[in-house]
Amino acid sequence: MIQLFNVNLYLQNKQILRHITFKIDKGEFVYIIGPSGAGKSSIIKLINFATLPDSGTVIVNQYSSAKIKNKQIPLIRRSLGVIFQDFKLLYDRNVFENIALALRVTGAKKTDISKRVLRVLTEVGLSHRRNYFPRDLSGGEQQRVAIARALINEPFILLADEPTGNLDPQSATEIVEILERINHRGTAVLMATHNYSLIKKYPHRTLIIENGVMQNQ
């Protein structure tokens, strides 16, 4: 489903990733752990085709970084959900609009949009907050909005880049529990984190990365 094979990545002449090889199967929950700057976010960017490897291959479903065309990238992204430490919400529109945007860009129908947004908001327990603006929500709630947006197009994998990094321990636990729930329903999860206590509490296959090198590939 997702495969990185001997991937090397350079940014401004500095090698960020070295010979990275791993695979994530359908419905799997995988952690990537490592200190800040180890290359965790770069791996998520590679899977999201926000960046392409300098050598090696990234394969996401039927798409390979070696052959991908620019116009195919948006199509892949519609089948991936991504959340970040800083939520990346739009602060000039409410919760509903933030989530609806992800459907609008795919050309979904208006009636369909309302139904699907409400359904996904219910899944993350925020349907009552649909008219709130992000600044009126707590950090945990904002991350749940981001999760709802990531789930709206029913992705086969959710990529979570330090999703609990800005949250208090209780909110962080709630977020991981939501991710667990999503995973139980069949969506794969790749979560980059350095919150080791959460990994202990919710154990899954863990990839360790240090200085751009995978320690246990």
Place this chain on the structure above:
Amino acid sequence: MSIVFSLTEGIKSMAKARLATMLSISSITFTIILIGIFALFSLNLHSWIKQIRQKIEMEVFLKIGTEEKQIKSLQTTLSQIPGIDSISFISKEHAAKRFNSEFGEDVYSILEFNPFPNSFRLTLEERYQNSEGVKKIQDSIKNLSNIDEIVYQQPLLITIDRYVNIVYLIMLIASAVIILIAMMLINNTIRLTIYARKDIIQIMRLVGATEGYVKRPFIVEGILQGFIGSLAAMLIVLYLNKLIKNLFLPQLIENYQILALLIVFGTIMGMVSAYISVGKYLRNI
């Protein structure tokens, strides 16, 4: 759906960079006003020159003593020369009468004989109403027998042909320069709005928007700026035209087609400059 989204986002985008948008719309208005003035000035100039050219006549004087039979044959020959629209024969008696009516004196009381030659007055077809066309006709006539002299307003024709083209050229260059300046200002506005909206651009890409979808609101923004700016310009030009016509120049032409074209032109200008700047700046987001 996508059009509504692009339109809403385009308007939001303009509202977000209000000052730059105002500057950009004002520059379009200014540009289109100047282009409108140039266009209407050219139209009036063209019509005025056409009227002058239509008045241009050639007078072909015949040698003294040319017989009636020869005159008839010459008239037939002249009628076959391309570019001549009409031929009227001015007899020496008619010329004497004309002198009398123009100067109030009888030529016979001054000279005791009629010194005026017979002549033909020629009007020309429209495409020959210029110095080159007149020269061609002159060349075809001058070597015919019994022709004494050909007279026409040569200096006026040369002046018109020389200066009109210069005036058109100056207006064309001035238009190109101000269009370029306006496009640069629109370009700058779009750049500012792109950076002001970089969050939504990044998020749209993240959730799988195509580049066309991301670009469209900015193109809509350019179109709206162009439309609003040129609509304002059209109204101003229309008002100025009516004002000048009523106050100084009643013969001034009003052309609503040109005024409507100004809006089309301004809107296209907005769209094209937005298209260029979006392609240039979105790459950096």
